[in-house]
Amino acid sequence: MDGTGVVIAGAAITRHGFFPARDWKDLVVESAFSALQDACLDAGDITDGFVSVSLPETFEQQNLGAVTADELGLAPMAFSQVNAACAGGTVALRSAVAALASGMARAVLVIGVEKVSDAASTADSMLHFPDAEFEAPAGFDYVDLMALMHDQYMRKYGATHEAIAQWVVQDRWYATRNPNAVDYGRPELTVPQVLNGPMVSRPITRAACGRACDGSSAVVLMRRDDAPGACEPVEIAGIAQATGPNVLATKFGHPASAGADIAEAVPTAVAAKAAYAQAGIEPQHVGLAQVHDCFSVMGALHLEGLGIFPTGKAAAAVADGETTLEGRCPANTDGGRIGLGHPTGATGISVAVESALQLRGRCGERQVQDPDVAVCQSMGGSNATSAVAVLRRPR
Template identity: 30%
Template structure:
């Protein structure tokens, strides 16, 4: 029978703008912090699973900074789910019995990149013919489709930004640590209706890393006091739909991955104490309440209006500030979401601590498309 897998060291750098550092240096900073917390050195690492969307061979570049030991390095590109994919690959390889200690790293340097998903130069593009390919437009469109079904308003979406920006004021590693009252969010520059600028995630540089160990190795090293069990790990892509290839399906991959993760973990939505989900744009957070089973279909609007996802309420969501405030360095986000969960499960989240947290859920979606859901447990 395969062993349970634990996170024993995890960290992220303060997300921000670092034009004078290389992606390898950013990743090395996060990796060293994770290694230190796990009380291991680079020679204890048997494999590296790493990812970046804008830097090739990122794992090798990180190890050039902290120690090249000849181990296997797998580099991943999976859009916004890249970091979570690295954790997933590490988890699977350890479940197979090949390794007992691995390092997972996600790195992105996005300073100066501009808007994600902009149309590329070349022959006649699909942009404008089939609909916008830019991410604000994709999620604005998705938000309007959701609004038509549920009665959600622009104000409902703006409430997500108000909540998440407030949470970030308690997170020293978040990029934007500023209260944004509802009026400020609604009056901000319109990017793609119903999304204003303060309803969009922030392009930043960032890195996050985690050390995974098998249960026997954790016990051998005496690290159970800090170890967090990975109870569920699942990924999915979008099945073919009539909207393809014009409209991305931002919902179905999450629904599939969530069902798999719950089944693997042997728990349900009512067992989850906090969630870090992919709020790349405010409109989609309400959809993911439903996609992750936190409420019934069409009830996401009620959840945000009733404050059910605020800190101290029934199911706190994005207590870190989420991508809207923490920032969204694409490949680092999946591991950074797990870092937030680990803090709460260990009781180390300070003034934003979710009381008595035992189960946490991390979620990311990469378009086009890949969704990852992980359920972590305080053992």
């Protein structure tokens, strides 16, 4: 195959941070109308919509599709809520692409939002991602599962603490050059600072954790031939989603995971293979990647799942500078979940926004030199869901 026929006509992202005085609807309005303006469209041009949110309970609100449509003045059009943990934004993108490709929609607004500052406890709000029957009763929370992945990756492939910590240093470097990032304007980090910080769940330190925060991102999708001539379209060349074993026992070489274990991003590899086939490309064609790095080691796992680096080699490649602006495949140029911030429902949209802006050449100090093909990936749960999109400049 050679593409979906769908483009991102407009893209926008809000400042990420902690805004207790702002309502989640404020964030949605800001990102949505900024994306519409970027697409050279009015709200009346939209025919369908999706909103991704991971933690609607923090809003004390459900049925966010209808509420969002009403807030934006888009009722009575079809507007749906999507929830797939931290992968929800990219899953919503996939649904929008399908609606456009089928002819059921003409212009789709896809929004992601989270308002973590409204949660009584950020940690408590995310404890429901592990399996409620087989993982949570054993005392595992989300961070503990990521610590198991981190430890297994080092044991299996010989990766060093220093190499994995370099991912955090890189995220901060990019974030200090991104005005929308939580870490914008903060000092750059060193590897010793990352490794010597407070321990969260061994071997993960506080600096190696994604920054749960408030924020919203939005894109407007259209069929290629329908996009306004004045916009800067970016093609969604391929998009796919896959799920992996969710129960902890299946993540250590169990036959249900085809012998793979927790140190390998199995659903990312499955989704990437399908997305690449749809786009008609191979991993070596990718010149820019945005991956889900809710914790430092996940950057390496997903780069390997995407086929950008061989299994077990990504952490060393990052330490060698392969993902810097001058490297072979710059990665997480927005600062990632660690430096930009991680408003969970919005993250799957924000990776697409950053990719689109990079392909347009609009990222200032962190701009990659002349990128042509970008891949963006988001994960829900502990490798339970992964969604991958291939973006490229129109040919």
